[in-house]
Amino acid sequence: MTTHVQPVLDVAGEHVGRLMERTEALLHEIAAGHGAALGEHASATLAAGGKRLRPVLVFVCAGAAENEDLVRAGAAVELLHMATLVHDDVLDRAPMRRGRPTVFWTSGRHAATATGDFLFARAFAQLAATRSPAAVKALSEASSSLARGELMQRDDAFSPTVTEERYLERATLKTGRLFEAACRLGSVLGVPGEEAADALGRFGDRIGLAFQIFDDVLDLSGPPDQTGKSRGTDLLDGTATLPIIYARAEDPSLADARPESASEAEALCDRIAATSALERARERALAFVAESKAILSLIQLSDNQRLALTLIADGVVERYS
Amino acid sequence: MTTHVQPVLDVAGEHVGRLMERTEALLHEIAAGHGAALGEHASATLAAGGKRLRPVLVFVCAGAAENEDLVRAGAAVELLHMATLVHDDVLDRAPMRRGRPTVFWTSGRHAATATGDFLFARAFAQLAATRSPAAVKALSEASSSLARGELMQRDDAFSPTVTEERYLERATLKTGRLFEAACRLGSVLGVPGEEAADALGRFGDRIGLAFQIFDDVLDLSGPPDQTGKSRGTDLLDGTATLPIIYARAEDPSLADARPESASEAEALCDRIAATSALERARERALAFVAESKAILSLIQLSDNQRLALTLIADGVVERYS
DSSP, rough: OGGHHHHHHHHOOOOOHHHHHHHHHHHHHHHHSSOOOHHHHHHHHTTTTTHHHHHHHHHTTTHHHHOOOHHHHHHHHHHHHHHHHHHHHHHTTOOOEETEEOOOHHHHHHHHHHHHHHHHHHHHHHHTTTTTTHHHHHHHHHHHHHHHHHHHHTTTTTTOOOHHHHHHHHHHHIIIIIHHHHHHHHHSOOOOOHHHHHHHHHHHHHHHHHHHHHHHHHHHOOOHHHHOOOOTTTHHHHHHHHHHHHHHHHOGGGOOOOOHHHHHHHHHHHHHHTTSSSHHHHHHHHHHHHHHHHHHHTOOOOOHHHHHHHHHHHHHHHHHH | GGGGGHHHHHOOOOOOOHHHHHHHHHHHHHHHHHHHHHHHHHHHHHHHHTOHHHHHHHHHTTTTOOOHHHHHHHHHHHHHHHHHHHHHHHHHHEEEEETEEEEHHHHHHHHHHHHHHHHHHHHHHHHHHHHOOHHHHHHHHHHOOOHHHHHHHHHTOTTTEEEHHHHHHIIIIIIIIHHHHHHHHHHSSSOOOHHHHHHHHHHHHHHHHHHHHHHHHHHHHHHHHHSSSSSSSHHHTTOOOOHHHHHHHGGGGGGGGOOOOOHHHHHHHHHHHHHHHHHHHHHHHHHHHHHHHHTTSSSSSOOHHHHHHHHHHHHHTTTOO
């Protein structure tokens, strides 16, 4: 999963690689520094890895800047992201994530909820240390949005009438806003300039949307050995993702389908794959990537920065391809 | 439950009453301002009331100061407190709190988890608006401690060998730190002075410990019509509170008792009440109150402030008496 970050590091400049290493060290220090029980759970969550895509966005958006506040901000966005994953695993009763047992699975819902809360609190502690109110505000807004998006998803669960517009609103809240915050944090703590921060924030929002749509396509298309989970979990949860919305419009008989087992979900995935929904959703994701690149063309950036951000934008829809 | 705050308001000065009203208005604005679904859950949580003891501490520790940052800090500590209650209700599958159905009960664990996360995020958003890194740090430290305390409680669940020392460590994390943060926030955002902030923080910690011990006594002694919950929930959860630890030391046969129903828990409460454990725990709480007052005697305070803080200190162990 980390492969598509490497080309970004290659063009972004050596300082981004160094910032990434410092962020990794800080994350491990945070996980280990607050008692044995939390250390174990938090370290396991960290060790499960992930792409660290949000910290990369922070650093690339910061231009040539290289300072401790950026490391703190990179750690903060990753901590918030991890906190939501740990809580999601409790709600989904998920045994595995990224090929490893979840905190929920090894230690129960109490420990996992507390671990998520802890990661959440440490994210804000890191940003407090930057002494930048704009930074704390960016993360707290993203965090409120995440909660709102989660609630919206549950309100809409098993509703057969969720529209594309409503899906995009939810994806903005659940995913776009944290990508936006990552870009904004980099801009605010790196090369100052409110205008660039706004534009980079919009760039982040668009690639966040593309990322979410592509993720939702992968949930239906797999392959499971690469995504690390079985196909159709959104169908089982009753979450109407964009490809599902498209498939229902094309084949109305799909609207009533409500799988109750993994094998029924797999069969439904095959029926959806027989429509043009997956392809159309991929195209929608690519349109957001194109939009994100158009935003880049309006901002003053170094060549390295522009190339790195372009690679990131392309990368969010190139996973497993 | 609000009765014992009124005498504090009477002596603390009219400005504290005004700050409380502004905080209440801000809390309702926050609850209502982020979408219908969240508004409903967050407003219900707010409406359930509570003593607003933590905001009172913020304002009294701020001396004669009266500004918007204090209102934000008052709202922030209450939001964080409410967030933990909403999450606790999910973990405990609690149908009622303060005589009203919980968000968990009316809307399920997904909605309640998201509502808690949202309240959490808004707490930090409020503090970010104060532009005080020390304020954000105080709340994020308290919040990390809460999570650590929660985890510690689960690690120790049903352990027959929890010591008084271990209990006090947990109570400090779960309760003391947020009281400490409230006092520290008031001091930092009100009348400046790092030394007073430290001393007022220690005062807050001690009354937090007293509050927690007294709460744990009430869980065993009731009466249910005043506490709003049945007796012995800690026994059912396997949480070794201070009175339970004392009772076990006095009557070792209690160490193995593991009630499996509300009526078994009630019976066990009666056996514990037959020991001197409840009285000894109350005395321990009173000792912390005395300690808190001794700390006050070392700080420069106005007469009104000193009297108000003394009333708060006495109040945490005078509920229902």
